[in-house]
Amino acid sequence: MVNIDDAIIAKYESFGEHFEILVDPDLAAEFRNPDGNDVAIEDLLAIEEIFKDSKKGDKASDEAMEKIFETTDPIEVSKQILEKGTVQLTADQKRKMQEDKKKLIINKIAKEAINPQNGLPHPVQRIENAIDETKMKVDPFISVDEQVKTALKFIKPLIPIRIERVKIAVRLPGSAAGNAYNAIKPFGEILNEEWQQDGSWIGVVEIAGGMQNEFASKMAEISGGDAETKPIK
Numbered sequence: 001m002v003n004i005d006d007a008i009i010a011k012y013e014s015f016g017e018h019f020e021i022l023v024d025p026d027l028a029a030e031f032r033n034p035d036g037n038d039v040a041i042e043d044l045l046a047i048e049e050i051f052k053d054s055k056k057g058d059k060a061s062d063e064a065m066e067k068i069f070e071t072t073d074p075i076e077v078s079k080q081i082l083e084k085g086t087v088q089l090t091a092d093q094k095r096k097m098q099e100d101k102k103k104l105i106i107n108k109i110a111k112e113a114i115n116p117q118n119g120l121p122h123p124v125q126r127i128e129n130a131i132d133e134t135k136m137k138v139d140p141f142i143s144v145d146e147q148v149k150t151a152l153k154f155i156k157p158l159i160p161i162r163i164e165r166v167k168i169a170v171r172l173p174g175s176a177a178g179n180a181y182n183a184i185k186p187f188g189e190i191l192n193e194e195w196q197q198d199g200s201w202i203g204v205v206e207i208a209g210g211m212q213n214e215f216a217s218k219m220a221e222i223s224g225g226d227a228e229t230k231p232i233k
Contacts, residue, residue, distance in 0.1 A: 002027075007046035009054055010078075012085030017064045019085075020054040021078050022046035028087050029097055034143040035104060041075050041082075048074045050081075097140035104144045105151055106131065113152070113161050114209035119231060121210040122161060130155040164209040167191065167232040174199025176223035183222050187215050204232065 002024035010028060011020045027044035042048075050060040062072045069077045089097070110124045134154040138147060155161060165188070172180055180201055184190060188207035195201055207215055212231065219227035 002044070002046045004046045008088050008090070010081055010085055010087045012081040014068050014084075017060075017068050018052055019060050019064075019068070019077070019081055020051040021049075021081055022051075022054055023078075023082070023087070025087075025090065025093055028082065029089060029093055029140070031082055032087060032141055033097070033101075034141065035101070041078050044082075045074075045078055048078075050074055050077050094140065098138045101140050101144065101147070102131070102138045105138065105147050108144055108148050109151060109161075109163075109210070111210040111214075112148075112163050112208040114164050114166070114212075115160050116162050116164070117160050119166070119209075121212055122159065126159060127155070127161075130158045133158060165206050166209045166212060168205050168207060168212065168215060169228075169230045169232050170201075170203050170205055170219060171228040172201045172219065172223050173226045174201070176227065177201035179222045183218055187211055187218070 002022075004022060006025075007022035008025045008028065009020050010023050011018065013019070023046060024044045027039050031039040031041075031044060050065060052058045052060045052064070065072045065077055069080050071077060106124060106128050109127050110121065113122060113127075114120060115122055131151055131154065136151060136154045152161065152163070170180075170184075177195075177200065180203070181190075184203075184205055188205055188211075191204045191206055193201065193203035205215075216227075216229045219229050
């Protein structure tokens with residue numbers, strides 16, 4: 001639980017009623033991050049009190065809470081304030097959250113998108129440079145998936161790019177075939193497979209387009225360099 005002196009204010013207004021709570025700045029930001037981990041309300045509150053004006057110490061009335069939240073339970077009211085209201089983040093907090101979210105957006109695009117001109121992934125730096133050139137504003141409170149869609153609209157005029165899944169034909173020697181399922185699972189789906197008379201394994205795997213190089217490297221790793229991978233047009 002954060003010290004009251006280090007807490008920031010989260011506030012919510014509705015039908016002329018004003019509510020404030022005192023929260024840990026980092027945990028409150030994590031709670032509101034749609035791509036973040038779950039945070040318990042009890043852990044982020046500096047004090048389990050609902051205020052009308054926290055600076056004056058004026059507490060919200062039970063009547064006002066019942067009217068707006070249909071409960072006077074401070075945990076449930078605090079949850080609704082955080083979900084519906086605003087949090088007074090510091091400039092440094094907001095900047096760091098934007099930077100972190102931007103990295104997640106770039107990495108997701110790099111993993112899932114290809115250059116349709118050659119079918120190959122774009123380097124991460126090329127995607128980052130394109131996003132920087134567009135001066136796209138990253139919102140720390142909007143999910144990565146939603147902002148990936150926005151980012152693609154911004155950068156398509158600058159670089160040829162599209163989200164695409166690709167099919168890869170794979171051949172692994174018998175010595176590596178036993179590790180195939182665990183190695184392939186994080187990348188995508190095995191569409192079909194077949195064991196050969198010499199003990200080798202062949203299959204067709206569907207993966208995100210941007211993960212082709214990483215997938216080929218993983219297959220080479222588990223096979224001692226004896227794997228064969230080839231995109232299927």
